[in-house]
Amino acid sequence: MIKYRLGCPSGHEFESWFRASADYDAQVLAGAIECPLCGSIDISKVPMAPSIVTRATVAPPRPDNAIAMQSGDAKAALEALRAIKKTIFESSEDVGTRFAEEARKMHFGEIEERHIRGSSTLEEARELIDEGVPFGILPALPEDLN
Numbered sequence: 001m002i003k004y005r006l007g008c009p010s011g012h013e014f015e016s017w018f019r020a021s022a023d024y025d026a027q028v029l030a031g032a033i034e035c036p037l038c039g040s041i042d043i044s045k046v047p048m049a050p051s052i053v054t055r056a057t058v059a060p061p062r063p064d065n066a067i068a069m070q071s072g073d074a075k076a077a078l079e080a081l082r083a084i085k086k087t088i089f090e091s092s093e094d095v096g097t098r099f100a101e102e103a104r105k106m107h108f109g110e111i112e113e114r115h116i117r118g119s120s121t122l123e124e125a126r127e128l129i130d131e132g133v134p135f136g137i138l139p140a141l142p143e144d145l146n
Contacts, residue, residue, distance in 0.1 A: 002020065003016070004016055004024060004045050004048075005045065005046045006033065007044060007046040008042060010040060012036075012037040012038060016033065022122060026122065027137055029126075030125075030136065032135075032137050078142075081141060082141060088117060092116055093114060094117055095118040096118050099116065099119055103133050125137075
């Protein structure tokens with residue numbers, strides 16, 4: 001996992017996690033990352049200080065409620081992602097590994113548009129981006145990785 005500090009032209013900054021730097025590249029090119037404050041999809045990396053952990057590093061003391069608040073925020077975000085993913089799964093057709101092919105056909109008017117989901121290789125995703133085919137990437141949830 002890699003964490004980037006991101007920003008939009010309005011000066012808003014936020015952080016986001018990605019499985020790899022290539023995932024960030026694919027998502028930003030697809031317009032799948034947007035500023036949480038203004039909705040802009042013109043997103044870029046913002047310089048950030050590296051986090052260096054040494055044996056001498058000691059975590060500063062934190063009040064118990066700060067830890068609980070972070071835990072609650074993470075739980076709320078995870079539940080929101082679960083709800084979004086559930087809605088998408090209930091309202092779309094799983095086309096499996098044919099995702100890139102089906103999305104391309106719909107984009108170019110070869111078949112009727114419908115809501116689909118599936119998987120593609122990184123190369124297929126890059127080709128879709130190059131061709132201007134819109135698509136999104138669903139984040140993996142903890143239960144998806146078991």
